[in-house]
Amino acid sequence: MSWHVVAPVSEIPPGGRKLVTVRGRPIAVFNLGGEFFGLLNRCPHQGGSLCEGVLTGLVEAVSPGDYIYTRPGEILRCPWHGWEFDVRTGQSHTDPEKIRTRAYPVGVEAGQTVVEGPYVAETIPVKVEENYIVVDV
Numbered sequence: 001m002s003w004h005v006v007a008p009v010s011e012i013p014p015g016g017r018k019l020v021t022v023r024g025r026p027i028a029v030f031n032l033g034g035e036f037f038g039l040l041n042r043c044p045h046q047g048g049s050l051c052e053g054v055l056t057g058l059v060e061a062v063s064p065g066d067y068i069y070t071r072p073g074e075i076l077r078c079p080w081h082g083w084e085f086d087v088r089t090g091q092s093h094t095d096p097e098k099i100r101t102r103a104y105p106v107g108v109e110a111g112q113t114v115v116e117g118p119y120v121a122e123t124i125p126v127k128v129e130e131n132y133i134v135v136d137v
Contacts, residue, residue, distance in 0.1 A: 002137065009108055009131045012036070015073055019051040022137045027104055029133060030055070030087050032074055037087050038104035038135050039076070044092075048080035050101065055087070105136040 006020040012031040019041055020027050026041035028051035041051050057072035075093060076085045084093040090103035108131045 003107070003134045004137060005132050006135050007133045009133055012133065015055070017051055017055075019049075020135070022135055025137060026051075027135055027137075029106060029135065030076075032087060036106040036108060036133050038106040039085065039087065039090050040102040040104070042101065043078040043080065043083055043085075044099055044101055045078065045081055045083050045094075048078045050076055050078060050085065052079045053077045054079070056084075058093070107134050107136070108132065109134050 004022045006022065006027075006029060007018055012018045012029060014031050014033050017028055017030045020029055026049075027038045028041045028049075030037050030039070039050055041049055043050055054077045055073045056075050056077055058070045058075055059067055060070055061067050074087050076087050077083070078085070083099075085091065085101050086093065088103075090101045092099035092101075110131055
């Protein structure tokens with residue numbers, strides 16, 4: 001696997017997302033409160049674009065009629081048929097024992113680090129001004 005520069009941090013604000021293509025793979029990158037996560041942009045059910053899905057949370061019940069809303073903005077609902085996935089892991093909430101979408105490691109690196117490598121980026125003189133999001137594929 002190799003790391004690839006996909007965007008400056010400023011392009012994906014908290015709660016935001018961006019669809020990128022790395023080595024021919026469509027990857028949806030999400031910013032959950034300053035932490036970045038990458039998922040293959042295909043729902044394993046019928047191939048829906050996960051990047052177009054709604055970010056929501058979980059409704060859990062401690063006992064009948066006693067509901068709590070947890071993990072706001074961390075659960076991704078496929079726009080085609082509503083299958084839900086944990087943005088942090090790719091794990092399905094529709095059938096957690098069998099279904100998941102591929103999760104990719106995502107990190108944030110300083111501009112100078114990106115220039116020095118090992119990231120796949122064009123090497124030209126640059127001025128370091130901000131941090132960049134990188135994906136390991």
